[in-house]
Amino acid sequence: MRPWIENLLALQKVDMRIINLHLRLKMIPGEIAKLKQKIESAETNIAEAKSSMQKTGLEIKQTESAITELNKKIEHLQQQSSLVKKNTEYQAMLIQIDNLKAKISEHETAELILFDQDEANKEKFKELEKAFGAEKGGIEEEITELIELESEIKAEIKQLMKTRQPLEARIDSAILPQYKRLLQTGRAPLAKVNASGICSNCHLKITPQTMTETKKEAVVYCDNCSCLLYLEQ
Ligand SMILES: [Zn+2]
Structure with a gap:
């Protein structure tokens, strides 16, 4: 084989390696962004699950205090009813008490649904946290590896650029x-x-x-x- 071919092949080998390294380098920022996006979206999901959990928790508290209030009203009416002399007034109070009891019953039904919701929310939150906890370390490690790879590739390109100079001089x-x-x-x-x-x-x-x-x-x-x-x- 003539020297011009050998020299070109030697230069080409280095240049193709440089080209491939540049191609690899170009892909890294996108890969890192994708991994970061994965972390962000998992964190968003967890935050949303937490907020649903808090919202339902608050609704349960509000329902319970509404029930407490209604019970107090009933108690008050019952005390008053023992002092009332007119039968019509007494009957009116009983109707009021019945209405309040019906409201309590409505709240209790709503509360049961909220309890189920609360349980489901807690379960979802726990699952998301567990999955993210298992995955996060691995994703962060991948990001670190990609950052390391990036600097390794840059160093190799720098070295190859030096290597190719005398090879090019021979062409x-x-x-x-x-x-x-x-x-x-x-x-x-x-x-x-x-x-x-x-x-x-x-x-x-x-x-x-x-x-x-x-x-x-x-x-x-x-x-x-x-x-x-x-x-x-
Ligand atoms: Zn051809």
Whole structure:
């Protein structure tokens, strides 16, 4: 293999690694954001469950104090009724007491529903907290790992940029611009050609003339995809 091919392959190896590292690097912020979003949404769910729990708890207290108030009123009326002399007044009081008792009964029915709700709320809150407790550590660890990976990749790119300088210096100035143009598209600038004349990049057959040049290891480009060609050994 001629040195120009060997040199280009060495440079390409480094450059492709750099390209892949940049691609990986680009994905990291999105991945971190997604993980943070996961934590935030779990925290929101827990906060909502807690607020429902508190709301129902308050409604139960309010219902209980309403019942207490109604019972006090009944007690008061019962005390008064023993002092009333007129039968009509006494009857009116009894009706009032019955009405108050009916209201208490309504509150008690509502309270039973609230008790069920309260239990369900507590259960949900507990489950969400438990699930989040089990998951949170893992998510935070993943975030830390991604942050570490980010700085590792940046360090490797920095190192590779230094490595590629002497490799690039060895490349003929007539080839380098085309190599760089091809590299900018994100693909490997060099492509192998097999014995049947098929380019490994575009998978199309090169012309016989190009094949002859390739065999001679002359600097030659694919007729279809413009890759620099070299013969598969
Ligand atoms: Zn090609």
